[in-house]
Amino acid sequence: GVKWHDGEPFSSADALYSLKRIIDPEVRSPRCGSLLRPLVKDIEAPDDSTVVVHLQFPTTIVLSALASAWCKILPKHILERDGDLTRPESQIGTGPFKxxxxxxxxxxxxxxxxxxxxxxxxxxxxxxxxxxxxxxxxxxxxxxxxxxxxxxxxxxxxxxxxxxxxxRKDLIYKESAPGGISQLHMNTTKPPFDNPDMRRAVNLAIDRHEIMKKAYDGAIIPCVILPQEAFGDYALPAEEALNAPGCREPKDQDLAEAKKLVAKHYPDGIDIEVAVRSVGNYVDIASLAIQQLKQIGIRGKLKTWESAAGFAAWARGDFTMIGVQATAMTFMDPSAPFTLMWTTESPRNYGRMKLTKLDELYNAGLRELDEEKRKAIYHEYQRQIINGDTPT
Structure with a gap:
């Protein structure tokens, strides 16, 4: 049988305990819990080797979600003893290395x-x-x-x-499909981004192509939400995304409209704070965004945060704009990025905006079992994000 690293037997009791913990609204689980909570009605373990998950409605995504790295099965006896897994001696699993x-x-x-x-x-x-x-x-x-x-x-x-x-001639280099999305977030609960004109101005002014070239060496396609390499026909065709306002080139038309929108509400321009975590190339990306926004009368001042403090600030809504925040795909289903960012209740809807239309599309996508109809739903979802009024 399968054993935990400390020699204790692994059983369905561990899976039952872990999954119930994940869907507990009192337990913070932004990637797995936020997806599974609305799907799962009940979970039971009729014997030591079986777990039964009862769903609220038929859906195609639950097996992919349960198999993802974010929905981990953890040792019940350790969690009951320690409360969490923060101590090194609590770090046990069933895998090949201890x-x-x-x-x-x-x-x-x-x-x-x-x-x-x-x-x-x-x-x-x-x-x-x-x-x-x-x-x-x-x-x-x-x-x-x-x-x-x-x-x-x-x-x-x-x-x-x-x-x-x-x-190093002995190394193997392997390319993989993009596994994350980089976003800019605007706080819609306070000025200036409680105003849809100001959100549109930012969307029009940000030059994604320049950021991708300078910060990512052109390795990432701008404006694409679901990369075609990973999601196939569920991805909106790149040419459609790249021709949307804010993404199309050249930028002249979009910049002219953005300047008018800012001048309409702030004739002398406006000063804002642009927050960013000081990791990777985030500071470089936020600095590029600040330069681009200056062209339309939005003057940004950079504020850097250590990661843990930054995430806490985003969760509190203690920001005006987040210059960049990358989010890894939870699992390879088209619902994954939308679960995290583009519904009203998404854990990374940092802008705190009510996204009624996106909520409708999200719920339709979860329930649709016909693959072609599901593709059409997610195409429309991506169009709404690219062309609509969202804070991300």
């Missing part, structure tokens, strides 16, 4: 799980994960052979990839 050593802010070391339930695996005796925040230091480590694997956000640019490839 925690051996943890040095906060430095390294996590894993050793082979000899009791792993798949015979013959894993192949490695252990893994060391180094916690390296600075991008130049990350690149230096992999070039020097200190590390053999790299993943992270933002993606490496072409110059950095060539630099590593030239130094």
């Amino acid at each position: 925690l051996k050593k943890y040095v906060r802010g430095s390294v996590v070391e894993w050793e082979r799980n000899k009791d792993y339930f798949i015979k013959g695996l894993p192949y490695l005796d252990g893994v060391k994960q180094y916690i390296i925040k600075a991008r130049p230091t990350q690149i230096a480590a992999i070039k020097a052979g200190k590390t053999d694997f790299w993943y992270g956000w933002p993606p490496l640019n072409s110059k950095q990839i060539d630099e590593i490839r030239n130094a």
